[in-house]
Amino acid sequence: MIQIFTYNNTFEGFLTVVFECYKRGAYPVDIRSKNRLQRNIFGEYVYIESDPSKAERVWKGLRERMPGKNHDLPFYAFLSEDDGIEMKIFRFIKRIFSGQFDADTDFSDPDVSFLNQVAKKVKFEGMRMLQFVRFQRTKEDLYFCGIEPRYDVIPLAINHYKRRFVNQKWIIYDLKRDYGIFYDLNETQEIVLTQKRFNELNGAVQDNLLEEGEAFYQQLWKTYFKNVNIAERKNLRLQRQHLPQRFWKYLTEMQP
Amino acid sequence: MITEAVTEKLAVLADAAKYDVSCASSGSNRRNVKKGLGNGVACGICHSFTEDGRCVSLLKILMTNYCIYDCAYCINRRTNDRPRATFTVKELVDLTINFYRRNYIEGLFLSSGVIKNPDHTMERMVQVAKDLRIKENYYGYIHLKAIPGASPDLIQEAGFYADRLSVNIEIPTEQQLMRLAPEKNYKCIMNPMVQIKDGIIANKEERRKYKKAPMFAPAGQSTQLIVGASPETDRQIINLSSQLYQRQRLKRVYFSGYLPVNEYDKRLPAINKPPLVRENRLYQSDWLMRFYGFKADDILDEKHPFLDLNIDPKLAYAIRNPQLYPIDINKADYELILRIPGIGVQSAKKIIYARRFRKLNTEHLKRIGVVLKRAKYFITCNELPLRIHGFAPDILKNRIIAENRTNRNIADLQLSLFAKIHHVLPPVH
Numbered sequence: 001m002i003q004i005f006t007y008n009n010t011f012e013g014f015l016t017v018v019f020e021c022y023k024r025g026a027y028p029v030d031i032r033s034k035n036r037l038q039r040n041i042f043g044e045y046v047y048i049e050s051d052p053s054k055a056e057r058v059w060k061g062l063r064e065r066m067p068g069k070n071h072d073l074p075f076y077a078f079l080s081e082d083d084g085i086e087m088k089i090f091r092f093i094k095r096i097f098s099g100q101f102d103a104d105t106d107f108s109d110p111d112v113s114f115l116n117q118v119a120k121k122v123k124f125e126g127m128r129m130l131q132f133v134r135f136q137r138t139k140e141d142l143y144f145c146g147i148e149p150r151y152d153v154i155p156l157a158i159n160h161y162k163r164r165f166v167n168q169k170w171i172i173y174d175l176k177r178d179y180g181i182f183y184d185l186n187e188t189q190e191i192v193l194t195q196k197r198f199n200e201l202n203g204a205v206q207d208n209l210l211e212e213g214e215a216f217y218q219q220l221w222k223t224y225f226k227n228v229n230i231a232e233r234k235n236l237r238l239q240r241q242h243l244p245q246r247f248w249k250y251l252t253e254m255q256p
Numbered sequence: 257m258i259t260e261a262v263t264e265k266l267a268v269l270a271d272a273a274k275y276d277v278s279c280a281s282s283g284s285n286r287r288n289v290k291k292g293l294g295n296g297v298a299c300g301i302c303h304s305f306t307e308d309g310r311c312v313s314l315l316k317i318l319m320t321n322y323c324i325y326d327c328a329y330c331i332n333r334r335t336n337d338r339p340r341a342t343f344t345v346k347e348l349v350d351l352t353i354n355f356y357r358r359n360y361i362e363g364l365f366l367s368s369g370v371i372k373n374p375d376h377t378m379e380r381m382v383q384v385a386k387d388l389r390i391k392e393n394y395y396g397y398i399h400l401k402a403i404p405g406a407s408p409d410l411i412q413e414a415g416f417y418a419d420r421l422s423v424n425i426e427i428p429t430e431q432q433l434m435r436l437a438p439e440k441n442y443k444c445i446m447n448p449m450v451q452i453k454d455g456i457i458a459n460k461e462e463r464r465k466y467k468k469a470p471m472f473a474p475a476g477q478s479t480q481l482i483v484g485a486s487p488e489t490d491r492q493i494i495n496l497s498s499q500l501y502q503r504q505r506l507k508r509v510y511f512s513g514y515l516p517v518n519e520y521d522k523r524l525p526a527i528n529k530p531p532l533v534r535e536n537r538l539y540q541s542d543w544l545m546r547f548y549g550f551k552a553d554d555i556l557d558e559k560h561p562f563l564d565l566n567i568d569p570k571l572a573y574a575i576r577n578p579q580l581y582p583i584d585i586n587k588a589d590y591e592l593i594l595r596i597p598g599i600g601v602q603s604a605k606k607i608i609y610a611r612r613f614r615k616l617n618t619e620h621l622k623r624i625g626v627v628l629k630r631a632k633y634f635i636t637c638n639e640l641p642l643r644i645h646g647f648a649p650d651i652l653k654n655r656i657i658a659e660n661r662t663n664r665n666i667a668d669l670q671l672s673l674f675a676k677i678h679h680v681l682p683p684v685h
């Protein structure tokens with residue numbers, strides 16, 4: 001019987017599947033998140049329970065064998081949630097474990113080239129979390145931002161914001177995935193806000209909760225943005241290329 | 257607390273600052289210590305993009321647009337009748353901090369018109385940086401303009417608060433500078449530039465010995481040249497910028513296509529649009545010198561003092577030097593691969609890695625990201641015929657122009673350089 005391994009949609013779950021494949025000596029026809037199952041009348045679905053220690057062993061093994069800065073390649077590629085990405089990563093990991101430690105630079109290979117491409121897209125989206133987050137200051141002296149990245153990349157930005165805004169409390173909230181990261185001046189933690197006191201479409205905090213000066217600084221920022229533009233060089237296409245329209249609704253300066 | 261009048265000032269002084277094209281927030285790794293605010297990120301971060309497609313990274317602002325000078329090409333010259341405003345030190349500090357905390361900006365880029373005299377102006381600018389660093393415990397990016405003619409002491413002090421310093425040359429030759437800005441001279445521009453360079457070198461040395469020594473302009477210095485306000489050739493401009501990189505160790509030389517701001521001044525050329533394509537070609541040349549190992553002489557020579565506006569300088573080089581091509585993708589050194597039109601730094605590196613696994617053919621090259629439409633005339637790989645020998649240089653040039661004609665605005669290419677986004681992320685685990 002053909003086996004299709006399924007997992008809980010986390011990277012840890014996926015790595016556990018990899019571990020099990022090796023342990024059982026099984027080469028799966030497919031690995032799929034349980035959220036993205038397809039009807040397959042010929043195959044048998046085998047659900048693999050996520051196990052942190054097994055996942056950790058695979059991850060450590062990978063890191064030891066991929067010393068360069070590219071050792072996050074499987075992780076970034078995984079975050080793309082691209083249909084069928086699991087088997088591509090699996091084949092890649094097999095190459096690494098079979099001793100081809102530099103397989104990540106085999107750029108003319110279809111799998112490696114694909115993994116690098118999607119990983120790049122994910123990193124790009126992560127970069128956008130550094131660029132396009134806009135905080136609103138609330139009366140409780142908390143800086144809030146609601147945003148919706150294409151991939152689940154807000155966690156990639158945590159260290160950056162922790163380093164940068166050590167002395168202010170902040171929340172960066174993923175509006176689509178309905179969870180956020182909260183920094184309380186000491187630690188960051190994942191949170192879910194059950195009571196939404198902000199606009200769930202664009203992350204705008206309710207007016208009555210905003211700190212007094214907030215509207216004024218937003219206004220100043222818009223004034224600045226408008227005046228630093230050079231009309232004679234107008235190039236909307238270029239603007240859109242760097243500032244995708246899907247982010248506009250979260251950006252203070254793009255509001256009327 | 258800051259007041260309504262600030263909105264007005266901000267509008268005037270942002271508008272007056274927009275002609276400085278530098279926006280980079282890169283090159284500094286300043287760390288946040290003592291639970292302060294902010295830090296430097298070496299790759300720089302663009303936070304927004306205005307309608308002209310340019311990146312907004314720093315709060316780029318003038319302290320004042322009053323000026324005692326009357327430089328022909330400058331909108332803020334004293335003869336112009338326009339709204340004027342001056343920020344207080346406190347207002348600038350407050351704006352920077354509050355924009356920064358909301359993640360609007362990477363930091364402050366402060367420039368200024370000259371009030372009273374250069375020292376008086378520079379002193380107040382330094383005060384802003386000092387207050388940010390010391391009173392506000394701020395570690396974000398600061399770029400300060402060094403005012404030509406300011407005393408060495410002030411420049412020195414500025415360097416200890418700022419991440420980057422810049423002195424704008426603006427007009428590429430002394431002779432033309434004297435004509436358009438008779439109150440300035442090359443000495444008052446070059447002296448601070450040399451001082452900053454020496455300061456940076458000395459500081460690097462010191463920090464090697466004492467890790468705790470304070471940083472002096474860790475993100476280096478830059479300058480700006482206005483293109484098209486005076487009759488210099490592209491060759492003169494490229495030679496100058498190449499010297500600036502080598503002798504003054506500048507991090508960046510920016511080019512700013514002259515915007516016709518003072519039409520009434522007959523010393524200036526009568527144009528109605530900034531020379532965007534020319535500016536773009538200069539940036540491409542600059543790129544070739546900084547990342548592709550080209551020398552100024554490779555790009556233009558005595559016989560060719562101006563860049564070809566129809567094709568990019570790398571293609572122009574290839575067409576002028578047919579004896580170098582075709583280049584064998586599977587054998588050539590990295591430096592040579594970089595000279596192939598259609599292959600950028602990323603693709604060149606990938607080729608070097610990828611060919612260790614197998615001999616590469618066109619299918620592989622596509623996968624790697626090579627623009628074959630362009631490169632095919634200049635390479636051989638496993639199976640490609642030698643195309644370039646079939647064409648005389650001029651025919652080849654026209655053919656490539658025809659092949660690449662799209663409805664895209666050429667200026668786009670250049671502007672995307674401003675916004676070069678690097679993929680640098682904090683570690684995940």
Ligand code: SF4
Pocket residue numbers: 323324325326327330331332333334368369370
């Ligand atoms: S000194 Fe600077 S601000 Fe003043 S007129 Fe000359 S270029 Fe303009």
